[in-house]
Amino acid sequence: MTAPTEMTVDGAAIAEFTQHAHDLERELRKTIVGQHEVVRQVLIALFAGGHVLLEGVPGLGKTLLVRTIGDALTLHFSRIQFTPDLMPADIIGTTIVSEDVDGRRSLRFQAGPVFANLVLADEINRATPKTQSALLEAMQEQTVSVGDATRPLPRPFFVLATQNPLEMEGTYPLPEAQLDRFMFKVLVPFPRHAELEQILQRTIRPDAAEAPVSIADADDVLRMLRVARDVVVAPHLVTYAVRLTLATHPVETTAPPVVRQYVRHGASPRGMQALVAGAQVRALLENRFNVSREDLQDIALPALRHRLILGFEAQADGITAERIVNDVLAAVPFPRP
Amino acid sequence: MSAAAGEVALKAALRPWERRLRFESLERWLLRGASAAFGLASAVLLVGWFVPVPERDLRPWALAAFALAMLVAATIGLWPGRRARTAADLDTRLNFGDRLATAWSFRTSDTPIVDLQRRDALSYLTRGEPKRDLQWRPSRVEWAALGAATLITVLLLTTPSPQQRVLDEQAAQAAAVQQASAQLDTLRQQAEASATLSPDQLRQLDELLQQAQAQLKEAQTEQDAANVVARAQDQLGQQLGDPNADLRDEALAAMSETLAAEPQTKALGDALQREDPQAASQSIKDIADHADHLSDVERQSLARALQRAANVGRSDAKTSAALRDASQAVASNSNAQQALSQADTALRESIQASQSQAQLNVTQQQLRELQNRLASGQPVNSSADQPSAFGVVPDATAQALSSGTPVALDSGSASQTVSDPSNGEGGGAGNGSALNAYQQQAAPGAQAAENVFIPGRPNDSAGDQPQPVDQPFTVRGAPRPYRDVLNQYAQSSRDYVDRPDISPAVRDLVKQYFQDLEQGQ
Numbered sequence: 001m002t003a004p005t006e007m008t009v010d011g012a013a014i015a016e017f018t019q020h021a022h023d024l025e026r027e028l029r030k031t032i033v034g035q036h037e038v039v040r041q042v043l044i045a046l047f048a049g050g051h052v053l054l055e056g057v058p059g060l061g062k063t064l065l066v067r068t069i070g071d072a073l074t075l076h077f078s079r080i081q082f083t084p085d086l087m088p089a090d091i092i093g094t095t096i097v098s099e100d101v102d103g104r105r106s107l108r109f110q111a112g113p114v115f116a117n118l119v120l121a122d123e124i125n126r127a128t129p130k131t132q133s134a135l136l137e138a139m140q141e142q143t144v145s146v147g148d149a150t151r152p153l154p155r156p157f158f159v160l161a162t163q164n165p166l167e168m169e170g171t172y173p174l175p176e177a178q179l180d181r182f183m184f185k186v187l188v189p190f191p192r193h194a195e196l197e198q199i200l201q202r203t204i205r206p207d208a209a210e211a212p213v214s215i216a217d218a219d220d221v222l223r224m225l226r227v228a229r230d231v232v233v234a235p236h237l238v239t240y241a242v243r244l245t246l247a248t249h250p251v252e253t254t255a256p257p258v259v260r261q262y263v264r265h266g267a268s269p270r271g272m273q274a275l276v277a278g279a280q281v282r283a284l285l286e287n288r289f290n291v292s293r294e295d296l297q298d299i300a301l302p303a304l305r306h307r308l309i310l311g312f313e314a315q316a317d318g319i320t321a322e323r324i325v326n327d328v329l330a331a332v333p334f335p336r337p
Numbered sequence: 338m339s340a341a342a343g344e345v346a347l348k349a350a351l352r353p354w355e356r357r358l359r360f361e362s363l364e365r366w367l368l369r370g371a372s373a374a375f376g377l378a379s380a381v382l383l384v385g386w387f388v389p390v391p392e393r394d395l396r397p398w399a400l401a402a403f404a405l406a407m408l409v410a411a412t413i414g415l416w417p418g419r420r421a422r423t424a425a426d427l428d429t430r431l432n433f434g435d436r437l438a439t440a441w442s443f444r445t446s447d448t449p450i451v452d453l454q455r456r457d458a459l460s461y462l463t464r465g466e467p468k469r470d471l472q473w474r475p476s477r478v479e480w481a482a483l484g485a486a487t488l489i490t491v492l493l494l495t496t497p498s499p500q501q502r503v504l505d506e507q508a509a510q511a512a513a514v515q516q517a518s519a520q521l522d523t524l525r526q527q528a529e530a531s532a533t534l535s536p537d538q539l540r541q542l543d544e545l546l547q548q549a550q551a552q553l554k555e556a557q558t559e560q561d562a563a564n565v566v567a568r569a570q571d572q573l574g575q576q577l578g579d580p581n582a583d584l585r586d587e588a589l590a591a592m593s594e595t596l597a598a599e600p601q602t603k604a605l606g607d608a609l610q611r612e613d614p615q616a617a618s619q620s621i622k623d624i625a626d627h628a629d630h631l632s633d634v635e636r637q638s639l640a641r642a643l644q645r646a647a648n649v650g651r652s653d654a655k656t657s658a659a660l661r662d663a664s665q666a667v668a669s670n671s672n673a674q675q676a677l678s679q680a681d682t683a684l685r686e687s688i689q690a691s692q693s694q695a696q697l698n699v700t701q702q703q704l705r706e707l708q709n710r711l712a713s714g715q716p717v718n719s720s721a722d723q724p725s726a727f728g729v730v731p732d733a734t735a736q737a738l739s740s741g742t743p744v745a746l747d748s749g750s751a752s753q754t755v756s757d758p759s760n761g762e763g764g765g766a767g768n769g770s771a772l773n774a775y776q777q778q779a780a781p782g783a784q785a786a787e788n789v790f791i792p793g794r795p796n797d798s799a800g801d802q803p804q805p806v807d808q809p810f811t812v813r814g815a816p817r818p819y820r821d822v823l824n825q826y827a828q829s830s831r832d833y834v835d836r837p838d839i840s841p842a843v844r845d846l847v848k849q850y851f852q853d854l855e856q857g858q
Binding site for chain 1: 419
């Protein structure tokens with residue numbers, strides 16, 4: 001059971017949360033054509049304080065989505081284009097020798113682009129593992145250690161990374177430890193016919209697209225994060241989240257056959273935390289003060305799909321993580337209180 | 338809203354929904370219970386289709402199973418559920434997004450977010466109407482299950498069980514076994530009432546029949562009962578059968594015939610023919626009383642008659658010796674009284690033994706008939722229809738006989754008329770008391786087996802004596818031509834040798850013998 005925090009969350013705070021969230025969603029939809037599910041999942045991860053890995057082919061508006069969020073929330077936004085020659089110092093910063101007007105030289109830390117509220121790690125899988133791992137501490141601890149100094153990152157701190165699933169040559173797949181630090185992995189689907197027509201219309205008449213207005217600032221976002229954490233989760237729903245997580249492990253007796261056959265390792269406790277945290281935000285977005293089973297089921301796919309380590313048989317048989325998560329959802333019974 | 342007030346409000350708001358859910362649960366479980374109850378009742382009734390159990394015995398069990406299932410269903414339906422579960426059920430049924438279950442889980446918390454959540458849940462709950470929002474209708478599967486179970490039960494109640502024939506057969510066999518036991522009981526009673534059996538014979542016979550009755554209680558089928566009766570019959574023959582009975586009977590017959598031919602011993606001969614020990618004793622006493630007054634010629638004649646009787650009755654050594662001694666004593670006129678007294682004793686013992694053996698034979702024959710009826714599946718007559726093996730007659734019959742009124746005696750399938758023997762003129766067979774006549778006619782089978790006289794003189798008084806209509810064999814002292822009884826002998830022998838304890842070789846031999854006789858006839 002998630003006990004409510006000590007912080008007082010009243011009706012006004014919740015109303016503010018829902019107002020800002022719905023406003024932000026509306027602003028994003030002004031810019032982003034279609035992709036409602038992607039927008040909803042990104043916002044949920046955002047207000048749950050998690051990082052998002054967006055996976056999709058180029059040209060689907062991933063970067064635009066992140067940039068629009070930055071604009072609408074008035075957050076310090078930075079973009080890092082990951083390339084094979086990108087060095088860790090290029091991300092987190094480095095200590096340089098500087099000379100003042102008096103000619104005196106001193107060592108000064110030059111912050112990297114990771115020092116922002118909203119970081120877009122574009123094509124993250126193109127960087128070497130060494131560079132990728134430079135983000136590990138920033139994503140988990142929200143601090144950066146250079147030399148013997150540890151510097152906190154600005155709050156709120158979100159990393160929204162993108163990767164292209166097609167061009168695998170010259171890429172470095174993210175290690176499991178890094179993947180686990182992303183709260184959600186969101187798949188960006190190809191737009192449908194109507195959405196493509198709408199995109200084309202905006203291309204032909206760029207003045208028709210409205211620029212996003214600022215909805216909230218960093219402080220507002222921090223308050224929203226605290227409100228989301230207070231959403232009530234009943235004990236039997238906590239049990240359900242635990243059951244779902246355990247069912248992704250092949251050694252568990254409750255695991256469905258597909259898990260036992262194809263999964264090498266199941267979701268981590270961090271994945272379970274992401275599941276519940278995402279469900280809390282979704283509950284607020286659904287104008288509820290408590291998490292429901294539908295929230296958990298809806299969040300399970302983005303929260304768990306990248307945390308399942310599949311075996312070779314899954315690849316050979318064309319079994320995807322999505323299929324396995326759906327089987328887990330179908331197999332795990334909802335506990336009665 | 339404080340936590341306590343919130344909890345009270347939550348309980349109050351949940352109450353009408355709980356009542357509705359309980360009513361719905363009762364409906365649902367009664368429907369399921371009815372299906373299960375009919376199914377159980379059908380299962381109980383179906384037992385009677387595979388196991389030979391009477392349906393009337395199964396119906397109370399089926400009714401009990403039905404009632405039990407309904408009771409269990411009603412109990413489950415009315416069993417109060419936990420409120421947390423009720424809240425969760427309402428969340429599911431009303432699509433409340435786990436609002437109620439969560440509110441109930443945090444009913445004791447008074448944090449602002451929980452209070453908000455509780456108010457939210459209450460607002461959802463008060464917006465609804467239990468009767469309108471909770472509507473339950475049985476699914477098609479549930480209706481189909483109830484219909485099928487009901488139909489099967491009705492069919493089982495109205496359709497005769499295929500095991501009914503087996504049950505009828507079992508009942509018939511049980512009745513036959515019971516009747517056989519009653520027959521044995523009747524035989525025992527008749528034996529106790531009999532005056533011809535010695536106490537030792539009576540005891541042995543009673544034990545034997547009691548043992549057979551005890552074994553009959555274990556018998557399940559007519560064949561079992563037939564085997565029990567067959568064993569009893571064999572034991573009777575082994576324990577109480579006299580191997581010299583035939584010789585003794587032949588000797589008695591020959592002696593009676595010889596003595597009856599002499600005027601001085603005619604009364605004795607007649608008494609022997611009637612097997613009347615008192616008359617025989619009285620005749621010897623009369624002879625003894627007159628022995629001292631006889632002339633030499635008469636004494637020698639009497640001695641010769643006795644000697645001839647002793648000679649023809651050699652098969653009965655004791656009686657023959659006694660008669661011989663009496664003959665010598667009469668001839669020499671020394672100790673004639675004592676010798677005649679010893680002859681009287683020997684003759685009475687011989688007659689007594691002959692009568693006892695005859696009655697045992699009758700009993701054995703009745704057992705054989707009972708066994709045959711059981712083995713062949715023929716109905717076993719009740720004891721009231723059976724003639725007495727020991728001369729014991731039902732009161733009404735005895736009264737009619739003693740008053741001289743002709744009565745019809747039902748012996749098996751034949752009906753016989755017996756007249757008062759005092760009205761007849763002839764002696765020999767059939768003369769004597771009505772009871773004796775009845776006794777002799779009542780056991781034709783026994784006479785067929787044992788009391789048969791193949792040789793003998795033609796019965797002069799046969800025309801005067803009412804003869805049994807279908808009497809297969811003659812009674813003692815009334816011989817009939819062999820050709821008249823050959824067919825009945827043959828049939829009797831075939832019936833006898835068809836017993837399972839008779840070896841095929843003996844059976845073939847006997848059958849071939851009578852076949853040759855019939856062909857020769």
